[in-house]
Amino acid sequence: MLQKFGLAAVVAALTGIGSSAGAVDCPVKLGAILPVSGPMGQVGERIAETGLFAVEQFNEAGGVLGCPVEYVLRDTQGQSAVGVDAAKSLVDLDGVQALIGAVSSGVSLPVLTSVAVPSKVVQVSCCSSSESFTTLAEEGKTEGYWFRTYATNRSQSAIGAKLTVDSGFRKTAVIYVNTDFGVGLAKRFERDIAKLGGSITSLVAYNESQQSYRAEVTKALEGNPDSLFLVAFPVDGATITREWLSLGGTDNLIVNNSLRSDDYFQAVGSQFLQNMQGYDSAQPRLPSVDSFNEMFEARFEGPPNGPGLHSVYDAVTVVLLAMEASGDITGDSIRDNIRLVTSPDGVEVYPGPEGIARAKELLAEGKTIRYVGATGALSFDGNGDVQAPKMTWKLDGDENVETGYMSTAEVAELIRMLDG
Amino acid sequence: MIGLVSYIVFFLILSLIFGVAVLGLNLQWGFTGLFNAGVAGFTAIGAYTMAILTGPARDAVFGGFELPFVVGLIGAMAASGMGAAIVGLATSSLRHEYLAVATFGIAVTIQLVCLNWEYLTGGTLGLIGIPNPSKAWADGPLAQNALYLLMVLVSVGLTFAALERIVKSPWGRMLKAIREDDVAAASLGKSPERVRLEAFVLGCMIMGLSGALYVSFIGYVSPWDFLPILTFQIWTMLIVGGSANNRGALLGALIVWGVWTMSGFIISRVVPSEIQAQGGAMQAVLIGLILVVTLLIRPRGLIGEELHVSRHAGP
Structure with missing residues (x-):
């Protein structure tokens, strides 16, 4: 049984490596590590679908650097060991240069320290809220590869x-x-x-x-x-x-x-x-958010209510825009370009196929852009954190x-x- | 090709770390018949001890002694052993399913202590920045992981050799005698209670070693790493590999972790992306199916116990 599984893995891995060895070989792969089963399964499944939706919209606008984007989803089952293995497999066998995820901090953190940082791959989480990430970033241990679109x-x-x-x-x-x-x-x-x-x-x-x-x-x-x-x-x-x-x-x-x-x-x-009084993250009063909500409703026949949906959409879009801006696809260039596509001085661009097409035109002209997305205008600080x-x-x-x-x-x- | 090698090294590190815990459980269940359903708890003690002894100092958290890796490993085994001695003495009158219920409860308690005792464990934030010694001695992730694999292999090799020697010694034969019939063993002047306690402590020390190796490799420890699912995984590895056989225990760790991870890999390749969000359920079904089929074909595990007949037993 071991031999059979080993063989299947080798065959599958070889075909995978063959198609992702060069910098801009098609398709461009984007890894996602999300808990689509286990205790967070209900939440994770919708987040995973929204991540795919963001990739589909980017592909409608022509993909990244002329290549279609392939969204490779792996389940963490909410367990750190499973999540770490999934991330390592995405990096080594699928050759992804950016990871979206995970949801709980208890999985995102081991992935960051044992896979993303050593392999120089960018990790953007939609949902992890732990302060430990900020501490690690302040100590320089994330080496800038960590971002999150979830307001801390x-x-x-x-x-x-x-x-x-x-x-x-x-x-x-x-x-x-x-x-x-x-x-x-x-x-x-x-x-x-x-x-x-x-x-x-x-x-x-x-x-x-x-x-x-x-x-x-x-x-x-x-x-x-x-x-x-x-x-x-x-x-x-x-x-x-x-x-x-x-x-x-x-x-x-x-x-x-x-x-x-x-x-x-x-x-x-x-x-x-x-x-009683309460507070909440507000939907910013911006056309970009309304347009995301409308597109989401049209696609999923229901409003985007639920944790992580807006933030995962922006996580995916920001990473893909950074790839487009950098001209090649490596963890380092994605890391260095994420702030350039969310620059406060840039020309504003919005979610959806037209917005992304416009962003690509502007980038081709050598302009800096400011992506104003489903969670509003993102502005990553030095630790990769955002406010809302x-x-x-x-x-x-x-x-x-x-x-x-x-x-x-x-x-x-x-x-x-x-x-x- | 480099990617494949790199992944296999990574896979072997994780599965052999699980393998160490399976060896510990095998001493308890396979050879002595002790139903320890608290594997996750004793692994957690080792993991946190490692983090406290070798990790960096933090405000408002105990520990951060920055001691060497080997000291951490020894400390982790000692701490798990001490925990096991206390638990073992308290539960010495319990057998079989009663011991299982008690140890399960203890593991849940340990996990909750990790979650709530912030001064010692960092609470729910966990402990970050645990050093991985291979990072000081090698450059690049592949070389570092290969070096760490070597350290894990040494740990597994020493544990395996020691256990093989132990179970073939007179003490090891006594374990089996107690497992089969403790009244008969007692009638020969042996003390089943004491021997059971010794096997329990020794097995838990090995589980502590496993936890320590995991923490140094990952660089982070949190209470969420020690949920009851971990106990279930370790048990599955032992049953599939074949209990009362140390080779079986290691093989079980490789196979079960292989199935666990490979099923996710295959689903990400085979299932179209539109329905991959539902793939998690398929993965769970696939894991369950493969395990059930294995057990139907090989009910005593892939490599079961080797039967020994005394040299002196004649026809």
């Missing part, structure tokens, strides 16, 4: 703290989900709110999928907080909120973006949530209404103020 937690804690303090709350309890996402957000929130003049009465972590959170809620109630900052996902978030309210906690809730969900509102009961505009919202009856909007520039200004 940095802005989430800033806007959460601003919302809390602006509402007049001074003693806030924090309950957060014990994942890299929740921990990073809660820690930053503690620092941010202190700078803005508020204070924390307690920081309580909870583990996911428990029957009851009475112990955590009781602990968070100590110190008589006048508000609760809740970082949770809908099912557990509803359990926590019900217990919080029934044990006498205040209904001055500030909640993170994942709780802007009808599942959560219904499970708690909207009538109990009338003093934010909005605040509340419930009015059963209706979810927007109460405020901060553009990318305003968010960046707020963060500068907090970090400065």
Whole structure:
């Protein structure tokens, strides 16, 4: 059995290598490592389809450097060892020079340190939120090969703290989900709110999928907080909120973006949530976003609601534009050109086949461009991170209404103020 | 062609690291009949010990001693061994499925400790920047990985040779006697409890070695690497390869990890891209199918136990 599998691999690998040895041999391959099965399978499958959609649109505009782009998808099953192997196989056997993925930080990080950086291949994640990436980048260990189109937690804690303090709350309890996402957000929130003049009465972590959170809620109630900052996902978030309210906690809730969900509102009961406020990454008020949403609806017969869809589209498009701009396809040239196709001084270009065709014309004329995509204008900082505009919202009856909007520039200004 | 060689080196590193853990489990289940369903937990202890001993210093996190690789390996084995001794003493009265339930629970507990004890483990962010010694001694990913493969091969070779010697020694025969009938073994003056504990500790130390090798290679450790699926994978490798045979244990690691990864490779080549997002389910089906067929054809594993008859037993 070993021999048979070995043979199949050799044959398949040889055919693969033959077609991708040179710099601009057709087709150009783009690797994707996403969890299309396992615990994240539902989310990953839609992300994978949207990534393919971005490739199809690029191909409609003539592909990269005259070559059609081939999207090679590998499943991580949500496991780091499987993801690392898939990435290595894409790099070595398929000859890809850029990887899209993964979703969870626990898979993206091993892929980055053991495959992408040593092999000098660019990795762009749609969805990994861990602060460890920023730390690694600051230490120079990503060598610039790491990017993500998912706006980091940095802005989430800033806007959460601003919302809390602006509402007049001074003693806030924090309950957060014990994942890299929740921990990073809660820690930053503690620092941010202190700078803005508020204070924390307690920081309580909870583990996911428990029957009851009475112990955590009781602990968070100590110190008589006048508000609760809740970082949770809908099912557990509803359990926590019900217990919080029934044990006498205040209904001055500030909640993170994942709780802007009808599942959560219904499970708690909207009538109990009338003093709740929340924030979310805003769809930027830009024609580029509307046009992406329309194209998506036409293709998938439904709106692009769900995590990672806008950001994976932009991850794919930015990488392909960087390939087009660099004229050859190596990890180094993609890395060096990603900022040139998202340059703030460049001519703006938009998603979709026409936009990409226009971008290619401009690049052929030697102009710099600024890709304004499905998540708005991307601007990667030195660590490969991006910021996104934010909005605040509340419930009015059963209706979810927007109460405020901060553009990318305003968010960046707020963060500068907090970090400065 | 370079790409293929590079990938095979990478594949061998990962599968042999799994192979080390399978050897540890084989000592426990194959030779002694101990149903350890907590493989992931003992691998995690070794992995985190390695990260703490050899990793760089971090604010607000314990450790970062930047000790040499070999010290890390020894420390990892010692820590897993100590953990196993505590667990082994606490569960010494448990057999079979009761031991399985207990060890499974312990592995889940260890994973949760890794997730929550931020000062020691970095919590959910994990520990980053664990050095890979091959990067200091070689240039380029292929040379580095080839060097690391060599180090893994040495570890596997030493573990394999030691285990082969152990199981053929009088102590090894005692393990089998206890596995087959511990009342009979006790009637000959042996102490099944003590021997079981020794085999359990030794097996877990080998699992700790496996975790340490993985962490140094990947350069990162997080609680998400030690979910129960890892225990399942290690068990599958042992059963497919053939328990109570150390060659079978290593072969099982190569085959099962090969099936696991190759199925994804084949699907990415064969399935049209429009429906590849559904390919994950097909991969799971393919893995399950191949494993079931293997077990139907070779119920005792690819290489089962070699049967020995005493030289002194005459007709």
